[in-house]
Amino acid sequence: MYIRKILVAVALLGLVAGGVFVYHIYTSIFTPNTAFQNEEAYIYVGTGDSFTDVKTQLAPLLKNLSSFEQIARKKGYVSNIKAGRFGIRKGMNNNEIVNSIRSRNIPLTLTFNNQDRLADLAGRISNQIEADSLELIKSFTDGEFLKANNFDEHTALSMYIPNSYEFFWNTSADEFRDRMLKEYKRFWNEERTEKARSLGLKPKEVITLASIVQKETAMPDERPRVAGVYLNRLKKGMPLQADPTVIYAVKRQSGDFDQVIKRVLNRDLVVDSPYNTYRYSGLPPGPISMPDISSIDGVLNAENHDFYYFVADVNNYGYHKFAKTLSQHNRNANEYRDWINKQGINR
Template sequence: MVNQNKKSAFLKIAIAIVVVIVIVGAFILPKLYSKYLKANTNVSKKTYLYIPTNANFQQVLDSIDVNQLLINKESFLSLASDRDLSTRFKSGKYPIEKGMNNRQILNMLVAGNQEPVDLSFRNIRLKENFAAQASKKLEFDSLSLIQLLDSADFVKSYGFNTDNIYTMFIPNSYQMYWNISAKDFFIRMNKEYLKFWNAERLQKAKALNLTPQEVTILASIVDSEALVDKEMPIIAGLYLNRLKRGIKLEADPTVIFANNDFTIRRVLNKHLRKESPYNTYMNLGLPPGSIMMPSIKAIDAVLNYETHNYIYMCAKEDFSGYHNFATNLSEHLANARKFQNALNQRNIKK
C-alpha cells in the first residue's frame, strides 16, 4: 500500500512538472520564436540599411526607425542586447529583405556581410565630375577624393602628377563596398590601372615612344573628336603623324577645354587665342593632362592606330559625325569651307 502511495505521489509530481513546463513553454516559446525566428522586416522589397563609418549604436537605431525597417523593434533590441550588438556592429551597406528575422539581421551586422556597390563610370569630362559621381554611390565625399588627386606628394608616390592623375582611372564597371575610404578607393583604382596596362599594352605604348599617361591623354582627344567609334584608329593615326612630324595638334576639343566652355559648337579665332597649356593651337605636343576620361576603345585605338598619311581632319558637312581627312593643306581648306558653309546655313555662330 505504501508503494502504491509513493507511485501515486510521484505521478502527481511528474504531472505537475509537465504542467509547469507546458505553461512556461506556452509563455516563453512564442517570445523566443519572435525573438529569434519570426520574420521581422517591414519591407516588401530589398531595402538598404546604411551604417556610416564611426557611427554609434543610436545612429543605427535611428536609421532603422527612420526607414521603418522592423515590425517589432523590441524583440530586435532584446536580441541585440543579448548579442552585445552595440559594440560589435560594423559599418557598411546592408540589404534588408522581406522575411528576414532578427538573428539573420544581427549576424549580418556583426559579421559585416554587406552587399557590394556596383560603380560604373565612363566619358566623364572633369575629375571634379568624376569625384562627385563616385561620392553619390560611395560613402566618402567628393572633396576627400579631390584633395588626394590635388596632392602632389600623394600622387607622385604612384608615378603621377596633379595634371595627369586623371589618366589613372580606367572607365569600366567595378564592385566595391560602400564604406570604402577615398584613399582605399584610389588604391583600388591604381590596382585596376596596373592590371589594365599589361605587358602587351605597355609594349605598344613604348613602340609609340609614349608613356601610358601620354597614350591616355591622346586618347582623350581622340575620343572627344570621334563621334563614330570606327574612326578612332584613323584619328589616332592622324595625331600621331602630327606628333612625329613636330606639327601642333590643333585639336578643337583641347581649345574648348582650355576655354572651359563646353557649350561651344563652333571654335572661333577668339577661342584659339586662349592662353592655356591645354590649347594645342598655341602649344606643341600633348597637353599636360587628359581633357576627358577616354573610353577603353579610344585608348586601344591609339595603341592600335591606323597607318596613313593624313595630317588634317574636318567634320563632314552633312553632320553625320564622320570626318573628311586630308594629307595637304589645300585639300583641308576645301573641306573646312564646306563645313563652315554648312554651319552658316544652320545659323550656328558659336
C-alpha cells in the first residue's frame, strides 16, 4: 500500500514535470516574442555572417533571445544561415521568426538618378545593397567586361539607365552590374534603336548627347528643343560649343569634381580635352553625366527646327532663348552677360 502511494506520487510528479516541460516548449515556440512597436522590423544578414551576428541584430527586437536561440537550434537554422533582408512582423513567435529569416529574403526597391561619375554611382548603390563602393567601382571598370560588351572607360557610364529596380539586398557588385547590362539592352528596344538610327547616332552617342542636354536644361519640356539645336549643329559640321562639356573638361583635368563652376571663362575654352566641344568638333568620347530617361527620349524625339543657338532666358527662369542666326544670338547673349555681371557671378 505504501509502495503504491509512492508510485502514484512519482507518476503525478512526472505528469507535472512533463506538463511544465510541454508548457515551456509550447511557450518557447508559439508565444509572441517581439519587443518593437512598429508593424515590421528588418534585419540584414550579410554573406558569411554567423549565428552570433544574427543574434546581435535580433537582440533589441526580441523579448527573449534565449528562447529564440533554442528554437533556432532545434530547427537547424544555426548551421544554415542565409544572407538577405528579412522582415519580422510585430507579434511573431519564435517559430515564425526562424521561418522568416531562413527562407523569406525580401527584395527592395533600388533607385539611382543622375550620378555624374561611376564613383558617385558606386557610392549611391552601396548605400542600398550589401556590395560596398570599392567592390562596385572595381566591377564597373573591369576592362574585360567593358571590352566584351563594347564599352570603354569613357562610355562605361552609358550602361546605367537611372530608374527604380527591384533587387535583393545581398546582391553582389558583379550581379548588380550584370543586371544593369540587361536593363540597358531592354531599354534600347527596337523602337528606340530605330529612332537613334534615324538621327545617325548609336545608342551610346544618344546617351552622350543626352548628358549634355541634361546639363543644359533642367526643364524636361525644353529638352527636345535643346537636343534639336545640337543635332542641327552636328548635321552642319559645327562644333557643339556646349558649356557643360567645358566645365566637365576643367573638372576632369583638375581631378576636382566637387568644384562649383557657374560661369565659363575664356581661359576654360582652350582647355585641351576631347570633352571640350569648343576645341573639338562632334560629340565628346562619352557622357559628361548620367542623363535621365527624359533627356534620352528628348534626344530621340528632338524637335525639328532651324535653331542653332540658345542662351539662358533672364526673364523666364530655367528656360532659354533660341536663335536661328548668330547676330540674333549675340543680342540674346549680351542680355544674359549683362544680367550675370549684375549678379556678381565671376566663376
